[in-house]
Amino acid sequence: MKYLGIESQRPKIGVFDFTGCEGCQLQLANKEETLAAFLSCIDVVCFREISSASGEGFTIALVEGAISREDEVERIRWIREQAEVLVALGSCACFGGVNRLKNDFDLDEANREVYGDQPKPTLPVRAINEVVPVDLEIPGCPVSKAEVERVVQHLIWEVPFRFPAYPVCLECKQRYTVCVFEMGELCLGPITRAGCDAPCPAAGLGCWGCRGPAQETNFEEFLSVARERGFSEDEIVDRLAFFGGFRGIA
C-alpha cells in the first residue's frame, strides 16, 4: 500500500491460538466493510485457521487463548522468542477467560468425569502473561475488531491509541441504553473497562465483565450497592469470576 507515493512497511503478523473457542481470530475475518483495507496494510505470514502459508519471521504475534497444557507452554515460549511484539487477544489470553472456571475443580476428577479411565494431559489454566511477558493486552469476549484495527494502526503508524480509563457505564449513557442495573439486573458496568460499546446492556443483559476492571474503580462501593440491591454473595462472586478478569480483586 502506498501513502503519498511511498511504499509503507507492512508488518509481518502471525496469528496463533491456544486453549479457547477461536472466536477472537474469527473477528479478524469479520467487520467485512474494512477487511480488504485491513489486510492490505499488514502481511499475514502465519494464520493457521485461514491459511496454509506457514511463513516465519513475524514481528507481531497476535495470540488467542489461554495456556492449559505442557505443549502450549513450549509453543508460547517459542512465539515469544520470535516476536518483537506479543499481543494477547481476547479475555482467554488476557485473563484465562471462562476456561479458568476449570481451576475451581479437582483436575483428576474432572478428567475422570469426561474421559473415564483414559485421562488426557491438562494443566490448571493460565493467562499468557502468567507464562511469558506480554507487550499489549486487548481484552473482550470476543475482542472488538474495531479495537484490534486501532491497535494495529498504532503498532504500524504510531496512530495514537489509548484504552478508555472509564467504565462500561459511560458507553451505555453514550448510546442511550436504559440502565439495566436500575431495572434489577446485576451489572458489572460500573467497574468494567469500556471500549466494547456496551452491547450486553443494550440487549437487556447486565455486563459480565469480560474486559476486566476499569482504571481506579471504586470496588468497595460497587459491592455495597450490589448487596444493598439484594444480590447474593454467590451471584456477585460468580459474576466476577466468569471471565477471570477480576481475580486478585474479587
Place this chain on the structure above:
Amino acid sequence: MSRQVTVDVRHLTRVEGHGNILVRIKDGKLEEARWDVVETPRFFEVMFKGKDFRSVPLLAARICGICSISHCLTSLAATENAFQLVIPKTAAKVRLLAKHGETLQSHLLHLFFLAMPDFLGVPSVLPLLETNPKAVEIAIRLKGLANRLCEVTAGRTTHPVSLRVGGVTVMPCSDELLDLRGELEHSLDDLAATVDLVKSFELPEFVRETEFVSLKAEDGYPFFGDRVISTDGVECDAANYLEVANEYVDANNTSKWTHLSRGSYVVGALARFNNNHEFLHPEATRVAREMNLEPVCHNPFMCNVAQLVECIHCTHEAMDLIDELIATQPGELTAPVEPKSGQGVGAVEAPRGILFHDYEYNHEGRIVRANCVVPTTQNNANIHRDLSSLVTYFVKQGISDEALELKCSMLVRSYDPCISCSVH
C-alpha cells in the same frame, strides 16, 4: 511396486482447531491412515456444574467461536425443557432468523475462506485479493450480510447477547429488518455467482458408504426439533441422544468418537440434505439438481455443495421470516421463567450438524450435571475411517505424494470440522 509414502500433517490448516493427519504406506501397502484431534480439552461439562441458569447460555456459547449462536440456542432449549417452558411464537421466529444468520455466516466462511483456496491452487484467500478479486468481493458481501443478520437478531455475531432463557430480549426494529430483507434478495445474485464458482471446482469423485444422522423434518427443513433420524433407518426422540451417539474415548484423540448402526456416522449439511431434501425451498432443490447433488449422496466432498444449497434455502426462508415478523404484532418476547429441578435435553442443527446439550438442574436453577454431544465429535470417527479408503482409492490411481497429502487435507476440510468445539 514397493512404494513408500508418509503423509504427516501436524495441525492441519484452514480448519477450526488442532488436528493431525498421518498416513504411512510401506512397500506399497497401507499401514495406517489416521485423523487425530489433539486440541486441548477445556472440560465444559465440569465447568457447567453449579452454574446459575442465567449464566449457562453465556457459558455454552463460549464452547465455539463460529457456532456460538447454535450452542446458545441448544443450551436454551435444554434449560427450557428442564423448566417445562414454552417460548412465545415471536421469540421462536427471531431465534430461527438468528440461526439462519449463523448458518449462512458459517457455511460461507467455510466455502470461501477455508475450502475455496484448495480448488484454486492457493494457500489461502489472501492472494485471491489480487488474482480473483471478484470472488473475494462476493465472499465479503455475503459474509458481511450474514453477520449483520446475526447482529440484528442476536445482538452480536459471535457470543450472542439477546437470546435468553424464556425467549429473546429484543425485537429487531422493522427498518433494520426491511433493509436486511432487501439485501437478502440482492444477495441471491451473489449466491448464483457462487453456484457458478463452485461448479468450476473439481470435487474428487470419492465415495464411501456410511450412515447419515440428522434431526427429522416436522414442519420444514429442520433446524430445531425433537426427533432424530438416520439413513440406516434409526428413528428416536432427541431426548434419547445417548443411544444415538454412543460416545467413547479413543487413545489418540482428545475428541470422543461416536457410532450408531455401523462403525461411524456423519452429521452436517450433507446428512440434513440426505434425510430431509424434500423439505428444501424449491430454489434450493433446483440448485441441488443443477449441481448433481442427489440423495443419498455418499461422497464427503459434496458437503461443500450441500452447504451452498442450504445457503440458498436459508436466504429464502430468512426473507419469509422477516415478512412474517413485520406483518404480525410481536406480542410477548419472553415467557415467565421459574427454575425447577429436573432434566432437559436440547437438540439443534448447528451448521456442522446435530448438537445436543443435556442438563440436570436443582431447585435453585443451578446445574448439577451437564453433557454436550457436538457435531464434529460425531464426525471425527467417520473422517478417520474415510481416510483409509481415500488413500487406497487414490494410491491405486497412481497419485503423487504431494497430491495425496492435498487430497487427505481436502477430505478433512470438506467436513468443515469445528475441532475446539468437538473437544469442548
